[in-house]
Amino acid sequence: MRKSWGSPKEWKIVNILASLYRVRLLRFFIPAAVIGLIYWEAKKELRQVDFGRALHLFRSLPTGEWAWLLTISLLAVASMSVYDFLIRGLYRLPLRASDTFRYAWIANTTNNLVGFAGVTGASLRMILYRNKQVPSKTLFRAVAFLSPISITGLSVLAWLGIFEVIPMRSAYPSYSWQIVAAWAVALYLPAFAFFQRTPLFAKWFRRDEGRFTWKMIGYGIGSSFIEWFFAGITFWLISLAMLPSPISIGHAYSIYTVSAIAGIISLVPGGLGGFDLTALIGFRRFGYGPDHAAAVLITFRMFYYLVPWFIGLIISAFEFSNNRNVQGSKDDDDAEEMEKALTGWQKIWNWPGRVGFIGELGAWSLGKLVFLSGLTLLSSAATPGLWRRLHVAEEILSIPLMKLSLQLSVIIGIMLIVLSRGISLRIKRAYRWTLFLIVAGAIFTLIKAFDFEEAIFLLIVAVLLWLSRDRFYRIGVPFSREQIAKWGLATFLLFWIYDLIASRTHPGSTRRIPPNADIRWLFTPQEQQTTIILGLAIAWLIFSMLWVLRPVRMGRYGATQGQRLKLQSFLEVNQGNLLTHMLFSGDKSFYWAAEHQVLIPFAKVRNKLAILSDPIGKPELISGAIQEFQGYADRYALKVVFYQVSPEYLPIYHENGFRFFKLGEDAIVPLNTFTLSGKRNTNLRTVKNRFEREGFHFEVLKPPFNSIVIERLQKISNDWLKGRHEKGYSLGWFQETYLQLAPIAILKDGGGLIIAFATLAPGYDDGSTLSIDLMRHLKETPNGTMDMLFISLLDWAKENGYSRFNLGMAPLSRVGQSHGAMREEKLARLVFRYGSHWYGFEGLRKYKQKFSPAWEPRYLAYPRGLYLPTLLLELVWLISRRPRVPNESNS
Missing domain, CATH: 3.40.630.30 (Gcn5-related N-acetyltransferase (GNAT))
Known part of the structure; x- marks a missing residue:
């Protein structure tokens, strides 16, 4: 009789599984709850915002004002480099001033936009500084030093608001949650000053590296205050330019301080949502309309966040090496040290996740620049141009040509957004298409409305792509139905956003048509919808044709009869392993490395190539063969994993950047x-x-x-x-x-x-x-x-x-028994002990034990960055799926 589920021991599995996801759920629940609270309070302001009017106010800003405000914003962002100059001096980092400033710009602008708790900035600094041969231990201490310091400047501003140096209570009632949050952030400063002398604080923030000195504390708080002070100045000057009547610096600082606090506690990258909704409430309290308040926020987001990030992406595209290094053990060791350097509160939230992607930042930056190029074309097409430029364009070009250029801009914008993923993945064919489309987009955006700013930006991206042409070496990437569905949903979401912006900013809908203006070139709202629908249809038709006609290079699966005959001859002079005979079944593909002296058998599962057991060949050639195969897989953006490898080759796998999970033990009977x-x-x-x-x-x-x-x-x-x-x-x-x-x-x-x-x-x-x-x-x-x-x-x-007889593997046998074992292996141990409902793990080992075997461990070798539970499920699916062998008639 099958025993019922629910005994105390079996519930251990449930508890551990729950603990693995509890923090993840918390990371999403808190931002959602905070944003929901802020939205509930600001929904009245949101309903009154005319985003079309706000966008028009932003676009109609005089060129001189644009240049002045952008300069102020860039100087404010540049002031954040004081953090890096501080750790450069305190830790005597061997960096030139220009390198320090450049690295600070990349790290700070990216962290502003997508980071949380400084993890993104810390990760970028790790990679950038390491390239300058900064000693790892010094680097880890320097990066960890910044973690608890960055909020102290905002805490100082909160105290200024509490003591009414800035009129914070005028913008937000003293009983509101905003003031409570301000008190919480303000109390961080004395709590930080007090607890930094305690062993608990040193362990939590400093990883037992010792306590901060008062001098270091003073420098850190001063650096943080400089960042928040100049950001507030930028917010005030933008408010002066965009609001219909002047706003005092005190009122602007009160709105900015409380909004920044709301953005911090919302735990959303860049404070998006929390900052903006709270600022709308503050502007309303001082008597400013929601349209002008929204224009201030749009301008601030553009000048303080997006434009500096664009510049950072461009610098990143040049900064990182053209050559992609295969991730090795040193990178793994450094990544592990990076995780140790992160403070406890950063680890809890784990934003933005694993930091391994940073090594690809050059290509990643280019991909995001292409994505932004597509958005630029769409936003430019959705919003009307400036009337003076339109008048010049009408005199030079025909109206049908201007409308055609507008239509083509939409199509190219959508295609660039789709192609941006291919650029991030370094696909050669994506590079060629993207370069052509960006140049074409620059031409069409000039023709449609003389929007030379957008054209210049597109041409800059085109030049960056051309200079980076050697980076694009991949032949193809895995492309699943799931990914197609995601991109399809994303493009239709773009249709909705485009239609929303176009309808809100159309001159006819907002009565902003100058006297005697000729608007025949403009699309009506109905024509706008037709434009985006036609653009989507044409873009997806082109990509569908490219998908159907794409060169199939990884499409063949399995080994043909000729390849199996070659294997038979190969084994006459080379020794195999316990799983070599499975290769004759035909469902594994063969990769011949080291000039056909090493055989690597593999099968494709999703975006991975799973190699069965160890490579076969001369031991001294195995490491080079693995690197060769990694390069082969990388050309298709695939990951390499080794299934059921033996202990004798573990040092070789470690040298090539692999981690290990014990799968179980083979029962080998000594005859x-x-x-x-x-x-x-x-x-x-x-x-x-x-x-x-x-x-x-x-x-x-x-x-x-x-x-x-x-x-x-x-x-x-x-x-x-x-x-x-x-x-x-x-x-x-x-x-x-x-x-x-x-x-x-x-x-x-x-x-x-x-x-x-x-x-x-x-x-x-x-x-x-x-x-x-x-x-x-x-x-x-x-x-x-x-x-x-x-x-x-x-x-x-x-x-x-x-002399030996192999009875096969006992899965999860003797896995996770050590106190220092991986968390996943400890969970696997519980599955082994209490998982008899699903599979007879323990019974299978006991059955084979009666033949008195010697137990030999078998491992899964996988690269850093893969999520192990997902990988194990994929391997189970690979083994369980119906075997397929090549059609010999087509070979």
């Missing part, structure tokens, strides 16, 4: 010591004697097998499968051509009928090892049938000169 004598083997002797008394007969058949034998084995196999389909990859399956390659052990009943069989797999190690492959029997067989088959097989193998 020279195997015997049925002794008290321990009484049960085995009893089984053998009973079957021999009842007339059962064991025999090993050697190929070729006649059709009568194959038909009988097929019947047994079908009865054993019970309608289930065969599995593959690391398991053999019933296929006549595969069965004809090795001996088959059979067990006959007293009447001479075969009731059970097991296919054998040679170890290709000079006749030393023999493994069991398929094991199948009729449903109605006596108890102990498989015991009898195993006993007879072991005796036969011993008599025929084999």
